[in-house]
């Protein structure tokens with residue numbers, strides 16, 4: 337097993353250089369390999385399903401920029417649209433038609449979304465959505481779930497998943513107590529806790545925010561009872577149900593997780609895929625709620641680069657491709673194959689695992705315990721996961737660098753790539769079992 341040095345000397349050198357001028361050498365902690373040890377690969381370029389590192393090695397990419405690259409890297413339609421947009425200028429600070437065109441596509445794809453406002457990241461989307469929920473209801477309390485990650489919004493950095501969890505700071509220093517005093521944290525999939533909360537707080541809850549399918553404590557699906565109870569209680573008590581579909585939007589189907597599950601939230605947050613690999617976030621929902629946003633209403637939210645024309649062009653091209661040439665059935669089939677292949681390999685190696693999957697999002701947890709929430713996710717043997725990660729890396733398969741992240745299958749992967757992945761996992765799990 338190698339951990340970059342000496343096998344990947346250019347990446348190792350680039351990391352040392354970066355650390356001198358960038359905190360921890362990375363611009364987002366998820367990239368730092370904190371959950372697997374060693375140092376991160378520096379990527380030189382990407383194409384189709386592959387990443388190429390600074391040392392010239394090629395990897396099948398199951399991170400896909402943490403979700404956006406559902407079509408694979410450098411999809412020709414997206415590249416062409418971006419080049420065409422760039423020639424017309426990079427940013428106007430004034431409205432342009434591509435914003436409306438992308439908004440129309442989102443509204444058409446997701447029936448619960450009647451109006452949508454674009455921002456520049458998923459964090460901005462969730463931050464704005466909870467402000468809107470508070471402004472609309474005139475209440476303060478926001479309910480979130482342990483292990484869900486909604487970006488680095490101060491009031492939501494409580495029991496947060498993703499790299500906050502990987503790096504052991506689910507409640508970050510620097511967030512004043514005042515910012516989180518109106519955040520209530522419950523256990524994911526805990527219907528009884530939800531009912532108790534609403535019984536106690538009744539009409540004080542402005543909104544409940546959740547990942548409808550969680551990717552940020554590893555992949556954890558919601559139970560039907562949990563989803564039904566959420567919708568019934570929020571409706572009954574006049575709280576807004578906010579689905580954070582930054583990861584799942586246009587990923588689990590063209591209508592996102594809510595389309596797949598048949599749910600109707602009041603507000604939905606988007607990011608990742610709607611920007612086609614460029615910085616875009618969005619929040620949308622019922623028109624009566626969205627009309628509270630300035631300048632239509634009094635709830636303030638703004639952004640110099642919001643609705644950026646180049647990013648809009650990438651989003652429009654991506655959604656056009658997803659609609660006219662949907663990859664979802666094939667992604668489902670390929671991801672199902674990965675699941676049965678990995679489970680068979682783990683059985684053969686005698687390594688206890690759980691494979692959680694919804695559509696093209698999946699996680700192999702190194703635990704004998706079914707994973708349904710943060711506590712059960714944390715029963716995983718993360719050291720074992722780290723060894724598996726590096727064994728896969730040495731066989732040319734780049735998985736998310738933390739047990740608490742989801743992997744993404746992309747539309748550029750062929751059946752041969754899936755077979756390669758399963759074969760690599762077979763060898764890797766045998767090596768893990770021997771170590």
Ligand SMILES: Cc1ncc(COP(=O)(O)O)c(C=O)c1O
Nearest residue numbers: 457458459485486487582583607
């Ligand atoms: C579900 C979810 N919400 C919000 C975010 C924040 O998005 P961003 O990193 O673009 O700020 C992420 C990813 O980081 C996410 O996975």
Ligand SMILES: N[C@H](C=O)CCC(=O)O
Nearest residue numbers: 364366402498499552741
């Ligand atoms: N899990 C995170 C988002 O989905 C990873 C991305 C990041 O924080 O850099």
